[in-house]
């Protein structure tokens with residue numbers, strides 16, 4: 001019983017993190033049409049930055065806030081410079097999509113190598129609310145509970161932002177039909193750049209949260225990129241609710257296998273994808 | 288007064304001249320028909336006017352201001368609305384939400400309550416109120432066509448481009464669509480309409496422009512066009 005509770009709580013935490021990073025990737029792909037294989041590097045950079053900030057005496061929660069404008073600007077600026085240039089020079093939409101993915105591979109190498117030069121490749125970490133509490137028998141560190149609450153709060157806020165704010169509505173319209181959206185007065189290029197920036201912010205928040213309860217290192221990014229890719233396929237390309245649900249499912253699977261045999265988690269993830277693609281090729285929430 | 292005029296408007300796709308050196312004008316308050324056989328370049332012409340595609344050469348003035356080279360959102364905000372031949376709606380939103388997008392973003396600085404009011408008015412004007420909570424995939428074709436028009440109207444345009452809004456409709460529905468277009472014109476909006484339904488074109492258009500292989504081959508009143516030798520030859524040659 002206590003084991004089950006432990007698995008559930010761990011599943012929720014992993015699921016919350018996976019949902020965050022997958023929503024970010026989904027937004028970047030669904031609206032900006034960029035399959036960002038350097039997504040995990042934004043997670044890594046924010047995680048490492050948080051560690052640096054904490055070393056300077058800044059509280060981790062303040063570091064979380066500080067990382068957001070930083071990751072947004074990096075994403076936004078990358079989009080209005082090299083991605084726009086690439087778009088103009090790619091000719092067709094299909095060519096742009098594949099070129100953009102290649103560019104992201106380049107970004108992956110650049111970001112991870114620069115980070116490695118600066119910080120090396122050893123795991124680093126800091127202490128943050130490490131006391132444990134007893135939740136109905138399950139012993140859970142307070143930092144994990146805080147991470148879970150923040151991850152869920154950010155997911156819900158993000159969802160409300162998309163469904164209720166003016167900008168959020170234009171993002172949804174642009175993801176469903178950019179040409180029609182443009183003809184109704186929406187500035188598609190600006191929306192795409194903002195989406196790429198928001199995707200980076202969501203990755204960055206996840207990175208900071210991860211650093212709050214575990215050690216981080218400069219090579220951590222790609223693993224998370226793979227997970228985000230799996231979740232986005234699982235949830236349905238470009239579907240934000242799909243990413244939330246898919247992230248939760250994968251988090252629980254990860255949690256269960258983490259208990260049985262951690263080295264099988266990745267295999268389990270791919271099996272789920274395989275089965276899902278056979279049953280519902282467009283993903284859980286795909287249209 | 289001319290609300291829209293253009294010179295030398297051209298667009299090629301590889302070696303294919305889809306629109307070739309078209310000179311045209313649209314009088315404020317009129318309904319201009321745009322006809323021509325399949326593949327004549329009519330939709331491409333709309334794409335050039337609305338900024339959906341960049342033109343290779345040529346200039347277009349809208350209300351005296353140069354709009355060629357502007358982005359679609361800028362042209363929309365200058366007062367041009369359009370519909371799409373293959374309906375381009377937002378499938379994840381209800382009918383109301385679709386129209387709301389035009390109302391919210393069609394002009395800068397519209398408040399949510401203003402946009403809601405415009406949406407209600409437009410839904411009522413085109414006769415879509417009964418479908419407003421339905422998802423766009425659940426409504427009949429005629430309503431989907433009306434939705435295209437409603438969404439463009441919600442931007443509050445001065446000029447409306449309609450791309451085959453009658454395609455696939457039955458005779459009664461065509462009749463309704465004709466009445467709707469006349470009411471749109473009477474509300475002060477200039478209309479350019481692409482249509483293959485000749486009866487509709489001949490009945491409600493003030494003037495007609497004929498495209499063939501991307502070039503303008505005739506221009507005139509419905510009377511003149513229906514008796515023009517060149518036009519008759521093209522259409523007979525086609526079928």
Ligand SMILES: Nc1ncnc2c1ncn2[C@@H]1O[C@H](COP(=O)(O)OP(=O)(O)OP(=O)(O)O)[C@@H](O)[C@H]1O
Pocket residue numbers: 300303305323324325326327328329330331332372
């Ligand atoms: N984006 C594009 N890329 C390449 N060729 C195109 C593109 N858009 C249109 N064409 C070609 O340009 C020509 C004109 O097409 P267009 O759609 O403008 O014709 P149309 O007059 O609207 O025809 P219809 O009455 O069938 O709608 C066609 O030969 C078409 O195949």
Ligand SMILES: [Mg+2]
Pocket residue numbers: 329330331372
């Ligand atoms: Mg056409």
